[in-house]
Amino acid sequence: MTVLQFPEHHSDFTIKWASLEWEIRAAQALRRDVFCHEQGLFDSSDQDDIDTHAQCIVAIANHGGWPDQVVGTVRIHQYSAGVWWGSRLAVKEGFRHRSGIGAALIRLAVGSANGLGCTQFFAQVQQQNETLFQRLHWHSRYPLQVRNHPHVMMEADLARYPACHTPYHGYALKGPLAIAPEEIAPCLLHLPQATTSQRNALHHVAQ
Ligand SMILES: CC(C)(COP(=O)(O)OP(=O)(O)OC[C@H]1O[C@@H](n2cnc3c(N)ncnc32)[C@H](O)[C@@H]1OP(=O)(O)O)[C@@H](O)C(=O)NCCC(=O)NCCS
Structure with a gap:
């Protein structure tokens, strides 16, 4: 069986709120790969109390119209009235810096919170990703250490993130040009x- 490893192999990507068990399991596995094995921020699990009430968002790579695999994830949760947080943003290696999957996950994270009455949206962003977020209309607030790694507290400019009222449908992201008929x-x-x-x-x- 051929294993599809790169964005070139997929016709498009679906960015949506996770609703199915396999989507959530795959997102958790991806988080483990990235935050435990790749970055070493956690030992064997990055799960915490926030997972009990956070909404998981996934990026699914489709092949010929069929969902193939989860290649990106992020989670959002309401911290206090109107104040939302995003965390655990991860895109599978090989799918990074090529398809705009990270940017699309951020767009749905903030847009869907906006659709639920969010007035402020924050994230503790790893320092090496500060430029990426700034380019996506986030403002840096202050530096901080999280698990002994340099982070930046950042806030999204909500005016740049129109409310999404259909988060379970989410967005479709076109695949790369190489697969055009x-x-x-x-x-x-x-x-x-x-x-x-x-x-x-x-x-x-x-x-
Ligand atoms: C950070 C991460 C989620 C970005 O996802 P991605 O799918 O690679 O990002 P995108 O393809 O959507 O990038 C959007 C744009 O930002 C750029 N970009 C991506 N990562 C960047 C970075 N760290 N710094 C500056 N620019 C960056 C891309 O080149 C792209 O530019 P373009 O629109 O001109 O083509 C991904 O690299 C990742 O999973 N990293 C490991 C885990 C991690 O760091 N998580 C974030 C914790 S805060």
Whole structure:
């Protein structure tokens, strides 16, 4: 059986509130891989009390219209009236910095909280990701240490995150250009090195 390992192999991604048991189990396994094994922030489990009332969000890679695997996750919870927090953002290695999955998870996390009356949305962001969040319209508040690792308390600019009222449907994120059907633009697909603008143009046509 072929194991699909890279974004190129998937037609699109679904970013949604987790509702099925397998989605939640897969998200927990991904969190364990990233926060325990890869980053060493926890020993054998990163689960905590927040998981008992947090909403899990997943990014699912689809193949030929079928859900294939969970490749990203984040969780949100209401901290106090109107104040929400996001945490445990993780994208599977091999799917990072390529597909916009992390940005889409953040978009649904903040947008769905916004749809529930959120007035402030915070996250303790690992310092190496501060620029990513700033580019996504978050403001840095103050530095702090979490589990002996440098973090930054950051707050989302809610005006940049329109309310999402259908979080179980979530968003669809188009897959990479490499899987566009050949009949759409055979000449462009056969170019050994299509430029970014050519790729964007084809992506637009494919939608
Ligand atoms: C941080 C993480 C979730 C980002 O997910 P991702 O899917 O790679 O991010 P995206 O592809 O959506 O990136 C969105 C944009 O930010 C950029 N970006 C991604 N990570 C970045 C970083 N650490 N610093 C600066 N820019 C970054 C991407 O290049 C992309 O730019 P573009 O829109 O110009 O193409 C992922 O790298 C990850 O899981 N890391 C390990 C766990 C972790 O650090 N969790 C976060 C705890 S706060």
